[in-house]
Amino acid sequence: MTDLILSFVIFVGSILFVILLIFLGWYCVWKFFLCRFRLVRELFRLNERQQQNPNTYTNLRINRNQHVTKVRPPKID
Numbered sequence: 001m002t003d004l005i006l007s008f009v010i011f012v013g014s015i016l017f018v019i020l021l022i023f024l025g026w027y028c029v030w031k032f033f034l035c036r037f038r039l040v041r042e043l044f045r046l047n048e049r050q051q052q053n054p055n056t057y058t059n060l061r062i063n064r065n066q067h068v069t070k071v072r073p074p075k076i077d
Helices: 002-032 038-043 046-052 057-066
Strands: none
Touching: none
């Protein structure tokens, strides 16, 4: 009886370990590769969240460029 319980626990534990490895692999693939593609972001509707957030990199870059003052050459008499 204990052999049956032990083999069941090992079976369930190994299944859970494999599922954990699959989710960890998908997370790493998403984080390092898939999040860079616009099609994948549009499928998960991640572009809408970025457009609503004013602190994105592109908005900061645009705002920084708007505050640049123009330097005029000196007047020659």
